[in-house]
Amino acid sequence: MSRPEDTLPPDLHYNDTEARKYTTSSRIQNIQASMTNRALELLDLTSPALILDVGCGSGLSGEILSSIDPSEGGPHVWVGMDISASMLDVALQRDVEGDLMLADIGQGVPFRAGSFDAAISISAIQWLCNAESSEVSSTGRLSRFFNGLYASLKRGGRAVCQFYPKNEQQRTMISGAAIKAGFGAGILEDDPGTKNSKLYLVLTVGGSADEGTGGDITGVVKGMEGVDVLDARKKHREKGRKEVKKGSKAWILSKKEQMERKGKVVKNSSKYTGRKRHITF
Amino acid sequence: MKLLTLNFLTCAVKACKSSSASFPLHPKDCELVSDTIAPNPQLVYNVLPRIDWNALVTTASELGFPTLPATAPTKEELENDEKMMKELHTLLLETSVSEGILVCGNCGHEYRVKEGIANFLLPNHLV
Numbered sequence: 001m002s003r004p005e006d007t008l009p010p011d012l013h014y015n016d017t018e019a020r021k022y023t024t025s026s027r028i029q030n031i032q033a034s035m036t037n038r039a040l041e042l043l044d045l046t047s048p049a050l051i052l053d054v055g056c057g058s059g060l061s062g063e064i065l066s067s068i069d070p071s072e073g074g075p076h077v078w079v080g081m082d083i084s085a086s087m088l089d090v091a092l093q094r095d096v097e098g099d100l101m102l103a104d105i106g107q108g109v110p111f112r113a114g115s116f117d118a119a120i121s122i123s124a125i126q127w128l129c130n131a132e133s134s135e136v137s138s139t140g141r142l143s144r145f146f147n148g149l150y151a152s153l154k155r156g157g158r159a160v161c162q163f164y165p166k167n168e169q170q171r172t173m174i175s176g177a178a179i180k181a182g183f184g185a186g187i188l189e190d191d192p193g194t195k196n197s198k199l200y201l202v203l204t205v206g207g208s209a210d211e212g213t214g215g216d217i218t219g220v221v222k223g224m225e226g227v228d229v230l231d232a233r234k235k236h237r238e239k240g241r242k243e244v245k246k247g248s249k250a251w252i253l254s255k256k257e258q259m260e261r262k263g264k265v266v267k268n269s270s271k272y273t274g275r276k277r278h279i280t281f
Numbered sequence: 282m283k284l285l286t287l288n289f290l291t292c293a294v295k296a297c298k299s300s301s302a303s304f305p306l307h308p309k310d311c312e313l314v315s316d317t318i319a320p321n322p323q324l325v326y327n328v329l330p331r332i333d334w335n336a337l338v339t340t341a342s343e344l345g346f347p348t349l350p351a352t353a354p355t356k357e358e359l360e361n362d363e364k365m366m367k368e369l370h371t372l373l374l375e376t377s378v379s380e381g382i383l384v385c386g387n388c389g390h391e392y393r394v395k396e397g398i399a400n401f402l403l404p405n406h407l408v
Contacts, residue, residue, distance in 0.1 A: 047323050079286050136405060
């Protein structure tokens with residue numbers, strides 16, 4: 001299936017016809033609604049909050065935010081940012097309740113520090129991986145966005161970004177940029193391995209001490225049904241623990257490599273390197 | 282654009298990030314509209330500590346509203362004073378800027394608001 005991200009920049013791709021098609025398609029509406037509900041579940045808000053909707057488009061996800069029942073902690077007030085004027089035009093015609101802004105998230109998030117309780121983004125941030133002109137780079141856009149988002153969220157706030165990475169490289173690029181900005185980040189994957197697989201980047205600002213597991217995704221999904229935790233950090237830590245024995249062949253080779261990297265003159269390695277000597281007697 | 286949102290918006294220009302004059306943005310030649318939104322006291326209590334009251338006073342006076350009290354009301358005051366709660370709700374959530382310009386106090390960049398949508402797109406050299 002072709003990706004719209006590969007063809008045109010978002011402000012041109014979502015022209016009047018595309019924006020209308022996107023908003024009236026009942027299939028897309030259903031998918032968007034289910035993803036928004038999943039994101040809200042991850043945000044775990046208990047009282048009416050001020051939410052930033054990144055890439056709000058025609059307000060499909062915002063509509064759900066403002067229609068939440070008071071018994072479930074709603075209705076939330078939201079502010080939406082989008083780069084496509086046509087999408088915002090459709091949102092105006094649909095008379096959504098949130099505030100709308102025409103802005104490029106790759107240029108930063110123009111709010112003062114600690115403004116929002118939470119942020120939500122449905123199928124938007126993969127657009128940041130494309131740089132449309134030579135003046136901007138995708139890494140620059142990603143870092144400006146995540147730095148701005150990090151600053152505009154209050155301490156203890158959360159952001160859930162559902163996104164469609166093109167490949168593994170984009171996935172690590174996006175989550176890496178979020179971690180660099182200071183977020184506690186983790187990725188939740190729904191229906192992994194199927195065509196309907198959905199990725200949610202769950203970001204936390206500062207950990208609350210009472211959660212026990214720290215302020216990252218493992219704390220967020222704790223107690224959730226049907227979620228397997230794969231902690232890449234743990235694997236890494238275990239790998240680190242299996243240290244090579246001092247004096248062994250592997251140890252010698254790694255030392256030689258280390259010295260070589262430092263620019264020292266190192267003797268070539270051969271089959272004799274680090275080999276045990278026979279007892280001569 | 283609600284006054285609540287306006288109280289959080291700063292200038293998006295990179296050089297303004299470090300300046301205190303870039304907040305609040307000053308509304309100019311604005312048309313205001315008033316919508317009816319169901320009262321949501323929990324939300325007001327929630328955002329009250331985060332509202333920059335001085336900025337709100339400035340914005341309100343620039344838009345021609347009667348002068349606000351110099352200090353922010355506390356949650357208890359609002360709980361007891363229904364009239365003040367209602368007024369604050371009207372000011373923050375029901376009043377919105379529909380047309381006009383928002384001007385940065387530091388660099389003078391003008392952000393146009395059209396049909397309630399502010400345009401924060403910047404040319405590349407300002408980012």
